[in-house]
Amino acid sequence: PPRAHARLKSCLLFYRRHIPTLEIKRAKSWFQTNRIQVMEWPIQSPDLNPIENLWADIKNAVHEAKPRNAEELWNIVQLSWAAIPVDRCQKLVDSIYHRCEAVIRNRGYATKY
Template identity: 50%
Template sequence: MIWGCFSYYGVGPIYRIPGIMDPFEYIRILEEVMLPYAEEEMPLKWVFQQDNDPKHTTKCATSWFQTNKIAVMEWPAQSPDLNPIENLWSIAKRKMRDMRPNNAEELKAAIEASWSSITPQQCHRLIASMPRRIEAVIAAKGAQTKY
């Protein structure tokens, strides 16, 4: 399992999750991977977007965001997953189509290479698409959209 992040400025780090992701592992990733990236690459005001996965919305995760003064985008329960990182994972997977890793290390290298080849322009377009995504969900009354 891989965790990754991005911003308007480009892709951030990706991190291989050893074992099962639980709320404590999620907070550790936020603390050790996401926060250093955000502090270095996004020094201005920013908002964190995540889906409603139960481990993301636990009391301990919510408390961590509050303690670290990180604004989290409000996302209604039972809403479509419009998080644009899903599109980035699809882009990364497409870039890996012709790669044939033979072991875990080669797979890790292939994932890292495809992730790092995503351009800042692709990230710009995904961020810029958010108003259209939200309008499409509203027009579809919460039903599935092309996003």
Template identity: 70%
Template sequence: MIWACFSYYGVGPIYRIPGIMDQFAYVKILEEDMPLKWVFQQDNDPKHTSKRPVQSPDLNPIENLRGDIKNAVSEAKPRNVNELWNVVKESWSGITAERCHKLVDSMPHRCEAVIKNCGHTTKY
């Protein structure tokens, strides 16, 4: 499992979580590595207790970045877990601030599209 975050200004750290991340590992990451002035969005994973849909790119723009990573992994064809992790880290660090700007700037349009479509999937 991986955990990562991003803001308008770019990507934050990415973590490789051995096994299943519980609430203690999650809180530790937030306490140690989240900048104090960040406002962050969480998905509907039970440990987050948010009411947003899980893995829905409509309202969770980090899913678009995860898609970028999946594409990089598909192209690289890693042969083992260590190669996979290296591709993931390299792909994550290659995400530009401009890409993050566009995703954050798209949020008002994403919200409008979801409302207009009565909560059903949108082009995002």
């Protein structure tokens, strides 16, 4: 719903992947103290993780360039990463709400993301 979308955009969310078990208690306390809402992500959920789109961009650049050695590979990865436009990253971040909606709508099954 539009109201939920506006609310989500106006609050601070912290996305985290795997926090080691020993640090969970301390991290939860810190988040609560600092009033930061934490969105839990399923462990295996590329649909929800925008960085996967950027990794795919890098992978495609490497595939197109066909590096012949490790040095060329490293250079292509670095150049490709540096060439990612800021607006591409912003669009991916902005898509998180829609990604979550799609996963809920599909009852956890794969989405277009």
